[in-house]
Every structure is written in structure tokens, then in C-alpha cells.
Amino acid sequence: MADDAASGPATLAGLGVSPGRTAGPCLRMAGPPELPAPYAVPDVDAELAVVGKALEAVAEDLRRRSAAASADRSAAEILDALAMMADDPTLREEAEQAVRDGMDAPHALDAAFTRHREALAALGGYLAERAADLDDLKHRAVAAALGVPMPGVPSPGHPFVLIADDLSPADTAGLGPEVLALVTVRGGPTSHTAILARGRGLPAVVACAGAADLADGTLVAVDGGTGEIVAGVTEVEATRIREAEIAERARLAATSGPGRTADGHPVKLLLNIGSAADLRPDGEGVGLFRTEFLFLDRRQAPSYEEQVTAYADVFAAVPYVVVRTLDAGTDKPLPFLGLAEEPNPALGIRGLRVDRVLPDVLDTQLDAIAEAARRTGAEAWVMAPMVSTPGEAAAFARRARERGIAKVGAMVEVPAAALLADRLLREVDFLSIGTNDLSQYTYAADRQHPALADLLDPAQPALLRLVERCAEAGRAVGKPVGVCGEAAGDPGLAPVLAGLGVTSLSMAPVCVPAVRDALSRHTLAECRELARAALAGD
Ligand code: PEP
Ligand code: MG
Secondary structure (H helix, E strand, O other): OOOOHHHHHHEEEEEEHHHHHHHHEEEOOOOOOOOOOOOOOOEEEEEEEHHHHHHHHHHHHHHHHHHHOOOHHHHHHHHHHHHHHHHOHHHHHHHEEEEEEEOOHHHHHHHHHHHHHHHHHHHHHHHHOHHHHHHHHHHHHHHHOOOOOOOOOOOOOOEEEEEEEEOHHHHHHHOOEEEEEEEOOOOOOOOOHHHHHHHHOOOOEEOHHHHHHHHOOOEEEOOOOEEEEEEEOOHHHHHHHHHHHHHHHHHOOOOOOEOOOOOOEEOEEEEEEHHHHOOOOOOOOOOEEEHHHHOOOOOOOOHHHHHHHHHHHHHHHEEEEEEOOOOOEEOOOOOOOOOOOOOOOOOOOHHHHHHHHHHHHHHHHHHHHHHHHHHOEEEEEEEEEEEEEOOHHHHHHHHHHHHHEEEEEEEEEOOOHOOOOOHHHHHHOOOEOOHHHHHHHHOOOOOOHHHHHHOOOOOOHHHHHEEEEEEEEHHHOOOOOEEHHHHHOOOOOHHHHHOOOOOOEEOHHHHHHHHHHHOOOOOHHHHHHHHHHHHHHO
């Protein structure tokens, strides 16, 4: 493990994926508890009390988390439903009977939950999908009976730095305000977990192998920009770091106005959001509304009306929004789609390709987007993720235009799309380059792989050459070509992208001030020079 405070602070290296500095005690996300060997029960009444208290502790913890998540209606509903499952009197009675029959409390709870899980799974359909929830409850109840930390995100009642082996996008989306920063042992720089952290302005470091050994309670300083973790800082130092960060954010927040180079060349600064809750009063509109983030933990398809409301919430707040249709698959599974497991999901049915197996999903979504735009009078542009051919772009554009959507675009995330950018632009009104996936597919490097971060770096010339090709195709026909991958929010890269000719940069709201600042420090000629140098690099 890192040196403890007595031997001085120790520095750990990871990949910074969401900027910002903070410090506080770290707490890890516990894994499922291990069942000990069965033991003889000396006092049945005491053992019955252990069962009761464990189930009550689980339900109480879920209710507390539900109250904390009350702003997020769907998260609170899920937590309430789980609390009711933990309170189920039949389940409790079964566990208690097992104790009366001589079983110890942890095994009695394990057996009762396992039986209920099997019964639910046998019912099929929606209820079978809830069976996995019972595993989670079982682990929590057994942990409570054993007196070890419950698995999942801790809720200690004070701010802390969360340490986890890895986090799913759904876990990240559900993190409460007590979490100061996120540090994971695994994960890649453009994983969707990293994107969600950035969207929330939560400093985050991934691929930090040393974090696995940090003891709970160690005071750590986290730099989500450089990826550096210092373990064993003092309380005084931790307070100083938090105060300095507040001052730096205030300094950058004082910048305002549209994106411009030093000589006034406009480059629109747009926001990447997952819901209306991510909106901030900055930027010139929304350049990427990741609609799938609205429905990550949904087991039933969102209805047409529910979608209209969710989209209208954003449209009503921002007059210009680029909506991306659902990008499900790989690390963003949408349970309600029920997609089959695949051996190679990143190369399989994801993004627009879901339409090949479930065409109604896109039709309903396009209907809902068109209706939300009508109701709010917003300028809603629509684009499809993972477009690979001009034919796919044409078919998508036809279906969107049939519904009265005026501006239709394609994301460029696959090298084939970048190579034929000119032909894509015969079919659609704009392109938006998703550098996260474009890096992944250009370099054949899994975007979640911590050991391949160098291959995923969008500053590499092969990737920039593809960006340049798209920007030139746009310039030739006078159509906008923006970047909405994480590269757009990197203040070091933004002037290069502007020099390559992209017309907008769309990023997590937290990144806008620093990118605005970076653009304003270079003339367009300097940006072009930076782009030439980057294209000529290794
Ligand atoms: C991208 O791939 O760059 C992109 C913006 O889409 P996502 O990160 O949501 O896959
Ligand atoms: Mg993508």
C-alpha cells in the first residue's frame, strides 16, 4: 500500500479523466462478502436477532439512499422498491425458520434470498429481470449479519473520495453529493464512467493500480487533471487544496462569451449533457445530448410521453440542442432493449445498428424528439451514433425528416465514415466527430482499457488526419463539422482542432471555461500552425 502518514505522503499515478483537485478521506466500494464456513448456533434467539437486524439495516440503508437521491426520481423509485424487497415478511420468516432449524444467520439469509431469487426468475418477464436485484440484497444482508461493510457505494454521512475497482455507468450516475472524487483501479480515459464523472464536474482518476491498496480513511489528495493521487496528506493540506480549487473554479468561471480565437474566428462552445440536470448557464447550446444516459438503469422501455417530457425539459432550457439518438450497447447496456449478448460487443449491435433488430425504438424516439421540439419551439438538431456508411446516413436522414426534424446529422465515430465524409455530407446537414470511438476504432484499442491509454490519445496524427478530412469536407459544402468527443474539452487540443477547421467544440460543461481561455490565446493562423505541427508529429 501507499506509505502511511507517519512515513510521509506517497504519490500514486493514474489517468486523470475529469479535471479538478480535491482532498478527503478515502473509502472503498466493498465487494460481495464471503460466506464463512457454517457454524453451530449457540443461542437461537440471539441468532434470530442478527437476522432481523441485518434485514432492517439493509432496508434502512436503501431508504436513506433513496431520500438522498430524491432529485433523481427513477433512482429513488428503484431504491424504494429494493427496500420493500428487503422488508418482505415472507423472506424474513423463511430466514428465521432456517435459524430455528439450526442454521447460522449468514447462511439462513443466503438461503432465503437464493430461494426467492429462483422463484422470481422462474416467473419470467419483468419479474425475472428483477431477480438479479435479490443477489445484491443478499450480499448486503449477509454483510450486515457478518458485521462487514455492505457492498456498493458507501454512504458514511460525510464527504469522501470513492475508491473502486471499477464502476458501471449506472453506479456513477447514482453517486450522491458526499462523493468528492472518484478513483478507480481499472477503466480507460474515454470510458462512459469517465464521461459521466466529467459531466458532473466530479474529479476522477482511472487506471490507478496503487489505489487498490489504500486503507479506508487515509486522507488523499486527488488531481483529476494530471491523474496524481497523494496519499497521507494532512487535514490542513486537504483544506488548503479544497479552498484553492474553489478559487480556481471561480477565476475560470469569470470568463464568458462565445468561443473565439484571439483574432475573432468563431468556434462554437457547446455542452455535452445526459439530461437537463447537467445543464449549466454557459456555452452556446448543447452539442451532444446523450439520450441513453436518461435510461441506463431502466428495465422497461421509456414511453413516448416520458421521452417527450425528458427532451422538452432540455429544449425548454436551451434554444439550440443537438440530440443524439440512443447509443446503446457495449459499456452502455440499456436493459430494456434486451439485446443478446455478443462475443465482441464494441463491433456488434450498438448505436444506430440497434435499429437493425429493433426499428420501433428509433421511430418512437424520433417521434418524441420532433414532438418535444414542436411543444417548446426549440431548434432541435438530431444525429445518429455509429454511422458507418452513406447509405445508413441517408436512411436515418429520411426517417428524421419525415417527422419534420429540420437538421439531421451523422456522428463520425468509425474510420469508414470519416473516409467518406464528403459523401455523408450529401445525405446529412452536419457532422459531429466522436473522437472517443473514432480513436477506439482507428487504433483498434478498447476505450475502457487502462493499458492502452496512449493509443487512445486523440492528439495522434492518424486521428487528426481523419478530423481534418471531415472538416475539409464540411468547408467544401458550407456545412458544420464539430467535435463532441472528450478531445473537444481538452484545452491543449482545442486550438489544434480549431486549426484543422472544425466549427464547434462540444464538451462537459466543466471544461468550457478552460477551453474558451485556450482558444482566446491563439489567432486562427497560430491554431493552423499548431494543427500542422500536430499532423506532422509521431
Ligand atoms: C464519442 O464516441 O466520441 C462520443 C462523443 O460518443 P460516446 O462517448 O457517448 O460514445
Ligand atoms: Mg461514441
